[in-house]
Amino acid sequence: MQHGSTGSRGAWAASLRRSVRLLGEFRYEQPDPERFYTALAADSVGQLSSYLDLAGCTVLDVGGGPGYFRDAFEAAGATYWALDADVGELAGTGAIATGTVVGDGMNLPFADGAVDLCYSSNVLEHVREPWRMADEMLRVTRPGGLAFISYTVWFGPWGGHETAPWHYLGGRRARRRYLARHGHEPKNRYGESLFAVTVRDGLAWARRQHAGEVVDVLPRYHPRWARWLVRVPVLRELLTWNLVIVVRRK
Incomplete structure:
Protein backbone atom coordinates (compact mmCIF):
# COMPACT_ATOMS: atom_id res chain seq x y z
CA MET A 1 0.00 0.00 0.00
CA GLN A 2 2.82 2.33 0.87
CA HIS A 3 4.56 1.49 -2.42
CA GLY A 4 1.43 2.54 -4.36
CA SER A 5 1.24 5.77 -2.42
CA THR A 6 4.88 6.50 -3.19
CA GLY A 7 4.24 5.80 -6.87
CA SER A 8 1.27 8.18 -6.88
CA ARG A 9 3.33 10.92 -5.31
CA GLY A 10 6.05 10.31 -7.91
CA ALA A 11 3.55 10.60 -10.78
CA TRP A 12 2.08 13.77 -9.21
CA ALA A 13 5.53 15.33 -8.93
CA ALA A 14 6.53 14.31 -12.48
CA SER A 15 3.35 15.86 -13.86
CA LEU A 16 4.02 19.07 -11.95
CA ARG A 17 7.63 19.21 -13.21
CA ARG A 18 6.38 18.81 -16.79
CA SER A 19 4.02 21.77 -16.36
CA VAL A 20 6.69 23.97 -14.82
CA ARG A 21 9.08 23.08 -17.66
CA LEU A 22 6.49 23.85 -20.37
CA LEU A 23 5.48 27.14 -18.81
CA GLY A 24 9.16 28.03 -18.53
CA GLU A 25 9.62 27.39 -22.25
CA PHE A 26 6.48 29.37 -23.02
CA ARG A 27 8.25 32.68 -22.43
CA TYR A 28 10.33 31.97 -25.57
CA GLU A 29 7.25 31.61 -27.84
CA GLN A 30 7.79 35.07 -29.36
CA PRO A 31 11.59 35.68 -29.13
CA ASP A 32 12.67 32.10 -29.94
CA PRO A 33 9.76 30.15 -31.47
CA GLU A 34 11.99 27.26 -32.55
CA ARG A 35 12.98 26.61 -28.93
CA PHE A 36 9.41 26.76 -27.64
CA TYR A 37 7.78 24.72 -30.40
CA THR A 38 10.52 22.08 -30.37
CA ALA A 39 9.90 21.58 -26.64
CA LEU A 40 6.15 21.52 -27.22
CA ALA A 41 6.55 18.98 -30.03
CA ALA A 42 8.49 16.60 -27.79
CA ASP A 43 5.84 16.98 -25.10
CA SER A 44 3.05 16.41 -27.64
CA VAL A 45 4.56 13.14 -28.81
CA GLY A 46 4.80 11.96 -25.20
CA GLN A 47 1.21 13.01 -24.54
CA LEU A 48 -0.14 11.40 -27.70
CA SER A 49 1.68 8.15 -26.98
CA SER A 50 -0.73 7.59 -24.09
CA TYR A 51 -3.61 7.41 -26.60
CA LEU A 52 -2.08 5.56 -29.56
CA ASP A 53 1.14 4.06 -30.93
CA LEU A 54 2.63 6.64 -33.29
CA ALA A 55 4.86 4.11 -35.03
CA GLY A 56 3.46 3.59 -38.52
CA CYS A 57 0.82 6.32 -38.14
CA THR A 58 0.07 8.86 -40.83
CA VAL A 59 -0.11 12.26 -39.14
CA LEU A 60 -1.59 15.47 -40.54
CA ASP A 61 -0.52 18.60 -38.66
CA VAL A 62 -3.13 21.25 -39.50
CA GLY A 63 -1.53 24.68 -39.30
CA GLY A 64 1.87 23.06 -38.94
CA GLY A 65 3.69 26.19 -40.12
CA PRO A 66 7.40 25.64 -40.74
CA GLY A 67 7.25 22.10 -39.39
CA TYR A 68 8.73 22.36 -35.89
CA PHE A 69 6.86 19.17 -35.01
CA ARG A 70 8.15 17.13 -37.95
CA ASP A 71 11.31 15.79 -36.31
CA ALA A 72 9.51 14.72 -33.14
CA PHE A 73 6.76 12.84 -34.97
CA GLU A 74 9.12 11.20 -37.45
CA ALA A 75 11.45 10.14 -34.62
CA ALA A 76 8.43 8.35 -33.11
CA GLY A 77 7.99 6.42 -36.37
CA ALA A 78 5.13 8.43 -37.89
CA THR A 79 4.70 9.64 -41.47
CA TYR A 80 4.25 13.39 -41.14
CA TRP A 81 2.30 15.83 -43.31
CA ALA A 82 2.03 19.55 -42.52
CA LEU A 83 -0.63 21.89 -43.85
CA ASP A 84 -0.76 25.67 -43.65
CA ALA A 85 -2.57 28.41 -45.55
CA ASP A 86 0.43 30.76 -45.33
CA VAL A 87 3.39 29.98 -47.59
CA GLY A 88 5.50 32.41 -45.57
CA GLU A 89 4.82 30.41 -42.40
CA LEU A 90 5.66 27.14 -44.16
CA ALA A 91 9.03 28.54 -45.23
CA GLY A 92 9.78 29.99 -41.80
CA THR A 93 12.74 27.70 -41.13
CA GLY A 94 14.13 27.78 -44.70
CA ALA A 95 13.12 25.53 -47.59
CA ILE A 96 9.63 24.04 -47.52
CA ALA A 97 9.99 20.38 -46.55
CA THR A 98 8.65 17.40 -48.48
CA GLY A 99 5.25 16.35 -47.19
CA THR A 100 4.05 19.93 -46.86
CA VAL A 101 0.70 21.09 -48.27
CA VAL A 102 -0.65 24.60 -48.81
CA GLY A 103 -4.33 24.56 -48.01
CA ASP A 104 -7.27 25.78 -45.95
CA GLY A 105 -7.90 24.24 -42.53
CA MET A 106 -11.63 24.82 -42.98
CA ASN A 107 -11.61 22.82 -46.23
CA LEU A 108 -8.84 20.25 -45.89
CA PRO A 109 -7.56 18.93 -49.26
CA PHE A 110 -7.56 15.32 -48.02
CA ALA A 111 -9.99 12.46 -48.55
CA ASP A 112 -12.30 11.18 -45.83
CA GLY A 113 -10.44 8.90 -43.41
CA ALA A 114 -7.04 9.67 -44.96
CA VAL A 115 -4.95 9.88 -41.77
CA ASP A 116 -4.52 8.03 -38.48
CA LEU A 117 -3.95 11.19 -36.45
CA CYS A 118 -5.13 14.70 -37.29
CA TYR A 119 -3.27 17.10 -35.03
CA SER A 120 -3.55 20.84 -34.51
CA SER A 121 -1.66 22.94 -31.97
CA GLU A 136 -12.88 18.86 -41.06
CA MET A 137 -10.19 17.34 -38.86
CA LEU A 138 -12.57 14.58 -37.83
CA ARG A 139 -13.64 14.03 -41.44
CA VAL A 140 -10.12 13.26 -42.64
CA THR A 141 -9.39 10.98 -39.66
CA ARG A 142 -9.93 7.26 -40.24
CA PRO A 143 -12.36 5.30 -38.05
CA GLY A 144 -10.48 4.41 -34.86
CA GLY A 145 -7.99 7.23 -35.43
CA LEU A 146 -7.59 10.36 -33.32
CA ALA A 147 -8.15 14.07 -33.73
CA PHE A 148 -6.05 16.08 -31.26
CA ILE A 149 -7.20 19.70 -31.08
CA SER A 150 -5.33 22.20 -28.91
CA TYR A 151 -5.91 25.95 -28.80
CA THR A 152 -5.15 29.05 -26.76
CA VAL A 153 -8.11 30.11 -24.63
CA TRP A 154 -9.20 33.74 -25.07
CA PHE A 155 -9.73 34.62 -21.42
CA GLY A 156 -6.53 32.89 -20.32
CA PRO A 157 -3.37 34.90 -19.54
CA TRP A 158 -2.07 34.57 -23.13
CA GLY A 159 -5.42 34.84 -24.92
CA GLY A 160 -4.45 38.07 -26.65
CA HIS A 161 -1.03 36.68 -27.58
CA GLU A 162 1.41 39.58 -27.86
CA THR A 163 -1.35 42.06 -26.95
CA ALA A 164 -1.96 40.33 -23.59
CA PRO A 165 -3.00 41.22 -20.93
CA TRP A 166 -4.79 44.16 -22.58
CA HIS A 167 -7.11 41.75 -24.40
CA TYR A 168 -9.10 41.61 -21.17
CA LEU A 169 -10.30 45.12 -22.05
CA GLY A 170 -11.31 43.97 -25.55
CA GLY A 171 -9.46 42.54 -28.52
CA ARG A 172 -9.81 45.58 -30.75
CA ARG A 173 -8.76 47.96 -27.99
CA ALA A 174 -5.70 45.79 -27.27
CA ARG A 175 -4.83 45.80 -30.98
CA ARG A 176 -5.07 49.60 -31.18
CA ARG A 177 -2.94 49.98 -28.07
CA TYR A 178 -0.26 47.71 -29.53
CA LEU A 179 -0.18 49.73 -32.77
CA ALA A 180 0.11 53.02 -30.88
CA ARG A 181 2.88 51.71 -28.67
CA HIS A 182 4.99 49.84 -31.24
CA GLY A 183 4.23 51.72 -34.44
CA HIS A 184 3.07 48.59 -36.25
CA GLU A 185 0.28 46.02 -36.03
CA PRO A 186 0.76 42.89 -33.91
CA LYS A 187 1.41 39.67 -35.81
CA ASN A 188 -1.84 38.28 -34.40
CA ARG A 189 -4.47 40.86 -35.35
CA TYR A 190 -7.74 40.53 -33.48
CA GLY A 191 -10.65 40.14 -35.90
CA GLU A 192 -8.37 39.10 -38.78
CA SER A 193 -5.86 36.48 -37.65
CA LEU A 194 -6.85 36.14 -33.98
CA PHE A 195 -10.30 35.34 -32.61
CA ALA A 196 -11.85 34.80 -29.19
CA VAL A 197 -12.27 31.04 -28.62
CA THR A 198 -13.27 29.87 -25.16
CA VAL A 199 -13.30 26.66 -23.12
CA ARG A 200 -17.08 26.82 -23.24
CA ASP A 201 -16.96 26.88 -27.06
CA GLY A 202 -14.78 23.78 -27.13
CA LEU A 203 -16.97 21.83 -24.71
CA ALA A 204 -20.08 22.79 -26.70
CA TRP A 205 -18.51 21.52 -29.94
CA ALA A 206 -17.38 18.29 -28.25
CA ARG A 207 -20.95 17.64 -27.11
CA ARG A 208 -22.68 18.40 -30.41
CA GLN A 209 -20.33 16.62 -32.83
CA HIS A 210 -21.40 13.06 -33.64
CA ALA A 211 -18.47 11.85 -35.74
CA GLY A 212 -16.33 10.69 -32.84
CA GLU A 213 -16.12 9.72 -29.19
CA VAL A 214 -14.55 12.29 -26.87
CA VAL A 215 -11.57 10.61 -25.22
CA ASP A 216 -10.19 13.50 -23.19
CA VAL A 217 -10.61 17.19 -22.44
CA LEU A 218 -7.89 18.82 -20.36
CA PRO A 219 -5.83 21.98 -19.82
CA ARG A 220 -2.70 21.31 -21.85
CA TYR A 221 0.01 22.99 -19.79
CA HIS A 222 -1.36 21.98 -16.39
CA PRO A 223 -0.55 18.75 -14.54
CA ARG A 224 -2.84 15.94 -15.66
CA TRP A 225 -4.44 15.78 -12.23
CA ALA A 226 -5.72 19.35 -12.79
CA ARG A 227 -8.18 18.28 -15.51
CA TRP A 228 -11.00 18.98 -13.03
CA LEU A 229 -10.45 22.64 -13.90
CA VAL A 230 -12.39 22.37 -17.18
CA ARG A 231 -15.52 21.46 -15.22
CA VAL A 232 -15.59 24.74 -13.29
CA PRO A 233 -17.30 27.61 -15.17
CA VAL A 234 -15.54 31.01 -15.17
CA LEU A 235 -12.46 29.64 -13.38
CA ARG A 236 -11.69 27.39 -16.36
CA GLU A 237 -11.72 30.37 -18.71
CA LEU A 238 -9.25 32.36 -16.62
CA LEU A 239 -6.80 29.60 -15.64
CA THR A 240 -6.74 27.37 -18.73
CA TRP A 241 -3.94 28.70 -20.94
CA ASN A 242 -4.59 26.09 -23.60
CA LEU A 243 -7.36 23.50 -23.98
CA VAL A 244 -6.92 20.03 -25.48
CA ILE A 245 -9.81 18.03 -26.93
CA VAL A 246 -9.04 14.45 -28.01
CA VAL A 247 -11.65 12.66 -30.12
CA ARG A 248 -11.56 9.10 -31.49
CA ARG A 249 -13.27 8.82 -34.89
CA LYS A 250 -16.23 6.45 -34.99
Whole structure:
Protein backbone atom coordinates (compact mmCIF):
# COMPACT_ATOMS: atom_id res chain seq x y z
CA MET A 1 0.00 0.00 0.00
CA GLN A 2 2.82 2.33 0.87
CA HIS A 3 4.56 1.49 -2.42
CA GLY A 4 1.43 2.54 -4.36
CA SER A 5 1.24 5.77 -2.42
CA THR A 6 4.88 6.50 -3.19
CA GLY A 7 4.24 5.80 -6.87
CA SER A 8 1.27 8.18 -6.88
CA ARG A 9 3.33 10.92 -5.31
CA GLY A 10 6.05 10.31 -7.91
CA ALA A 11 3.55 10.60 -10.78
CA TRP A 12 2.08 13.77 -9.21
CA ALA A 13 5.53 15.33 -8.93
CA ALA A 14 6.53 14.31 -12.48
CA SER A 15 3.35 15.86 -13.86
CA LEU A 16 4.02 19.07 -11.95
CA ARG A 17 7.63 19.21 -13.21
CA ARG A 18 6.38 18.81 -16.79
CA SER A 19 4.02 21.77 -16.36
CA VAL A 20 6.69 23.97 -14.82
CA ARG A 21 9.08 23.08 -17.66
CA LEU A 22 6.49 23.85 -20.37
CA LEU A 23 5.48 27.14 -18.81
CA GLY A 24 9.16 28.03 -18.53
CA GLU A 25 9.62 27.39 -22.25
CA PHE A 26 6.48 29.37 -23.02
CA ARG A 27 8.25 32.68 -22.43
CA TYR A 28 10.33 31.97 -25.57
CA GLU A 29 7.25 31.61 -27.84
CA GLN A 30 7.79 35.07 -29.36
CA PRO A 31 11.59 35.68 -29.13
CA ASP A 32 12.67 32.10 -29.94
CA PRO A 33 9.76 30.15 -31.47
CA GLU A 34 11.99 27.26 -32.55
CA ARG A 35 12.98 26.61 -28.93
CA PHE A 36 9.41 26.76 -27.64
CA TYR A 37 7.78 24.72 -30.40
CA THR A 38 10.52 22.08 -30.37
CA ALA A 39 9.90 21.58 -26.64
CA LEU A 40 6.15 21.52 -27.22
CA ALA A 41 6.55 18.98 -30.03
CA ALA A 42 8.49 16.60 -27.79
CA ASP A 43 5.84 16.98 -25.10
CA SER A 44 3.05 16.41 -27.64
CA VAL A 45 4.56 13.14 -28.81
CA GLY A 46 4.80 11.96 -25.20
CA GLN A 47 1.21 13.01 -24.54
CA LEU A 48 -0.14 11.40 -27.70
CA SER A 49 1.68 8.15 -26.98
CA SER A 50 -0.73 7.59 -24.09
CA TYR A 51 -3.61 7.41 -26.60
CA LEU A 52 -2.08 5.56 -29.56
CA ASP A 53 1.14 4.06 -30.93
CA LEU A 54 2.63 6.64 -33.29
CA ALA A 55 4.86 4.11 -35.03
CA GLY A 56 3.46 3.59 -38.52
CA CYS A 57 0.82 6.32 -38.14
CA THR A 58 0.07 8.86 -40.83
CA VAL A 59 -0.11 12.26 -39.14
CA LEU A 60 -1.59 15.47 -40.54
CA ASP A 61 -0.52 18.60 -38.66
CA VAL A 62 -3.13 21.25 -39.50
CA GLY A 63 -1.53 24.68 -39.30
CA GLY A 64 1.87 23.06 -38.94
CA GLY A 65 3.69 26.19 -40.12
CA PRO A 66 7.40 25.64 -40.74
CA GLY A 67 7.25 22.10 -39.39
CA TYR A 68 8.73 22.36 -35.89
CA PHE A 69 6.86 19.17 -35.01
CA ARG A 70 8.15 17.13 -37.95
CA ASP A 71 11.31 15.79 -36.31
CA ALA A 72 9.51 14.72 -33.14
CA PHE A 73 6.76 12.84 -34.97
CA GLU A 74 9.12 11.20 -37.45
CA ALA A 75 11.45 10.14 -34.62
CA ALA A 76 8.43 8.35 -33.11
CA GLY A 77 7.99 6.42 -36.37
CA ALA A 78 5.13 8.43 -37.89
CA THR A 79 4.70 9.64 -41.47
CA TYR A 80 4.25 13.39 -41.14
CA TRP A 81 2.30 15.83 -43.31
CA ALA A 82 2.03 19.55 -42.52
CA LEU A 83 -0.63 21.89 -43.85
CA ASP A 84 -0.76 25.67 -43.65
CA ALA A 85 -2.57 28.41 -45.55
CA ASP A 86 0.43 30.76 -45.33
CA VAL A 87 3.39 29.98 -47.59
CA GLY A 88 5.50 32.41 -45.57
CA GLU A 89 4.82 30.41 -42.40
CA LEU A 90 5.66 27.14 -44.16
CA ALA A 91 9.03 28.54 -45.23
CA GLY A 92 9.78 29.99 -41.80
CA THR A 93 12.74 27.70 -41.13
CA GLY A 94 14.13 27.78 -44.70
CA ALA A 95 13.12 25.53 -47.59
CA ILE A 96 9.63 24.04 -47.52
CA ALA A 97 9.99 20.38 -46.55
CA THR A 98 8.65 17.40 -48.48
CA GLY A 99 5.25 16.35 -47.19
CA THR A 100 4.05 19.93 -46.86
CA VAL A 101 0.70 21.09 -48.27
CA VAL A 102 -0.65 24.60 -48.81
CA GLY A 103 -4.33 24.56 -48.01
CA ASP A 104 -7.27 25.78 -45.95
CA GLY A 105 -7.90 24.24 -42.53
CA MET A 106 -11.63 24.82 -42.98
CA ASN A 107 -11.61 22.82 -46.23
CA LEU A 108 -8.84 20.25 -45.89
CA PRO A 109 -7.56 18.93 -49.26
CA PHE A 110 -7.56 15.32 -48.02
CA ALA A 111 -9.99 12.46 -48.55
CA ASP A 112 -12.30 11.18 -45.83
CA GLY A 113 -10.44 8.90 -43.41
CA ALA A 114 -7.04 9.67 -44.96
CA VAL A 115 -4.95 9.88 -41.77
CA ASP A 116 -4.52 8.03 -38.48
CA LEU A 117 -3.95 11.19 -36.45
CA CYS A 118 -5.13 14.70 -37.29
CA TYR A 119 -3.27 17.10 -35.03
CA SER A 120 -3.55 20.84 -34.51
CA SER A 121 -1.66 22.94 -31.97
CA ASN A 122 -2.33 26.62 -31.22
CA VAL A 123 -4.15 27.18 -34.51
CA LEU A 124 -7.89 27.18 -33.83
CA GLU A 125 -7.83 30.67 -32.32
CA HIS A 126 -6.44 31.98 -35.64
CA VAL A 127 -9.31 30.58 -37.74
CA ARG A 128 -12.47 32.54 -38.49
CA GLU A 129 -14.63 29.38 -38.32
CA PRO A 130 -12.78 27.24 -35.75
CA TRP A 131 -15.39 24.54 -35.31
CA ARG A 132 -15.72 24.05 -39.04
CA MET A 133 -12.00 23.28 -38.96
CA ALA A 134 -12.54 20.86 -36.07
CA ASP A 135 -15.24 19.07 -38.09
CA GLU A 136 -12.88 18.86 -41.06
CA MET A 137 -10.19 17.34 -38.86
CA LEU A 138 -12.57 14.58 -37.83
CA ARG A 139 -13.64 14.03 -41.44
CA VAL A 140 -10.12 13.26 -42.64
CA THR A 141 -9.39 10.98 -39.66
CA ARG A 142 -9.93 7.26 -40.24
CA PRO A 143 -12.36 5.30 -38.05
CA GLY A 144 -10.48 4.41 -34.86
CA GLY A 145 -7.99 7.23 -35.43
CA LEU A 146 -7.59 10.36 -33.32
CA ALA A 147 -8.15 14.07 -33.73
CA PHE A 148 -6.05 16.08 -31.26
CA ILE A 149 -7.20 19.70 -31.08
CA SER A 150 -5.33 22.20 -28.91
CA TYR A 151 -5.91 25.95 -28.80
CA THR A 152 -5.15 29.05 -26.76
CA VAL A 153 -8.11 30.11 -24.63
CA TRP A 154 -9.20 33.74 -25.07
CA PHE A 155 -9.73 34.62 -21.42
CA GLY A 156 -6.53 32.89 -20.32
CA PRO A 157 -3.37 34.90 -19.54
CA TRP A 158 -2.07 34.57 -23.13
CA GLY A 159 -5.42 34.84 -24.92
CA GLY A 160 -4.45 38.07 -26.65
CA HIS A 161 -1.03 36.68 -27.58
CA GLU A 162 1.41 39.58 -27.86
CA THR A 163 -1.35 42.06 -26.95
CA ALA A 164 -1.96 40.33 -23.59
CA PRO A 165 -3.00 41.22 -20.93
CA TRP A 166 -4.79 44.16 -22.58
CA HIS A 167 -7.11 41.75 -24.40
CA TYR A 168 -9.10 41.61 -21.17
CA LEU A 169 -10.30 45.12 -22.05
CA GLY A 170 -11.31 43.97 -25.55
CA GLY A 171 -9.46 42.54 -28.52
CA ARG A 172 -9.81 45.58 -30.75
CA ARG A 173 -8.76 47.96 -27.99
CA ALA A 174 -5.70 45.79 -27.27
CA ARG A 175 -4.83 45.80 -30.98
CA ARG A 176 -5.07 49.60 -31.18
CA ARG A 177 -2.94 49.98 -28.07
CA TYR A 178 -0.26 47.71 -29.53
CA LEU A 179 -0.18 49.73 -32.77
CA ALA A 180 0.11 53.02 -30.88
CA ARG A 181 2.88 51.71 -28.67
CA HIS A 182 4.99 49.84 -31.24
CA GLY A 183 4.23 51.72 -34.44
CA HIS A 184 3.07 48.59 -36.25
CA GLU A 185 0.28 46.02 -36.03
CA PRO A 186 0.76 42.89 -33.91
CA LYS A 187 1.41 39.67 -35.81
CA ASN A 188 -1.84 38.28 -34.40
CA ARG A 189 -4.47 40.86 -35.35
CA TYR A 190 -7.74 40.53 -33.48
CA GLY A 191 -10.65 40.14 -35.90
CA GLU A 192 -8.37 39.10 -38.78
CA SER A 193 -5.86 36.48 -37.65
CA LEU A 194 -6.85 36.14 -33.98
CA PHE A 195 -10.30 35.34 -32.61
CA ALA A 196 -11.85 34.80 -29.19
CA VAL A 197 -12.27 31.04 -28.62
CA THR A 198 -13.27 29.87 -25.16
CA VAL A 199 -13.30 26.66 -23.12
CA ARG A 200 -17.08 26.82 -23.24
CA ASP A 201 -16.96 26.88 -27.06
CA GLY A 202 -14.78 23.78 -27.13
CA LEU A 203 -16.97 21.83 -24.71
CA ALA A 204 -20.08 22.79 -26.70
CA TRP A 205 -18.51 21.52 -29.94
CA ALA A 206 -17.38 18.29 -28.25
CA ARG A 207 -20.95 17.64 -27.11
CA ARG A 208 -22.68 18.40 -30.41
CA GLN A 209 -20.33 16.62 -32.83
CA HIS A 210 -21.40 13.06 -33.64
CA ALA A 211 -18.47 11.85 -35.74
CA GLY A 212 -16.33 10.69 -32.84
CA GLU A 213 -16.12 9.72 -29.19
CA VAL A 214 -14.55 12.29 -26.87
CA VAL A 215 -11.57 10.61 -25.22
CA ASP A 216 -10.19 13.50 -23.19
CA VAL A 217 -10.61 17.19 -22.44
CA LEU A 218 -7.89 18.82 -20.36
CA PRO A 219 -5.83 21.98 -19.82
CA ARG A 220 -2.70 21.31 -21.85
CA TYR A 221 0.01 22.99 -19.79
CA HIS A 222 -1.36 21.98 -16.39
CA PRO A 223 -0.55 18.75 -14.54
CA ARG A 224 -2.84 15.94 -15.66
CA TRP A 225 -4.44 15.78 -12.23
CA ALA A 226 -5.72 19.35 -12.79
CA ARG A 227 -8.18 18.28 -15.51
CA TRP A 228 -11.00 18.98 -13.03
CA LEU A 229 -10.45 22.64 -13.90
CA VAL A 230 -12.39 22.37 -17.18
CA ARG A 231 -15.52 21.46 -15.22
CA VAL A 232 -15.59 24.74 -13.29
CA PRO A 233 -17.30 27.61 -15.17
CA VAL A 234 -15.54 31.01 -15.17
CA LEU A 235 -12.46 29.64 -13.38
CA ARG A 236 -11.69 27.39 -16.36
CA GLU A 237 -11.72 30.37 -18.71
CA LEU A 238 -9.25 32.36 -16.62
CA LEU A 239 -6.80 29.60 -15.64
CA THR A 240 -6.74 27.37 -18.73
CA TRP A 241 -3.94 28.70 -20.94
CA ASN A 242 -4.59 26.09 -23.60
CA LEU A 243 -7.36 23.50 -23.98
CA VAL A 244 -6.92 20.03 -25.48
CA ILE A 245 -9.81 18.03 -26.93
CA VAL A 246 -9.04 14.45 -28.01
CA VAL A 247 -11.65 12.66 -30.12
CA ARG A 248 -11.56 9.10 -31.49
CA ARG A 249 -13.27 8.82 -34.89
CA LYS A 250 -16.23 6.45 -34.99
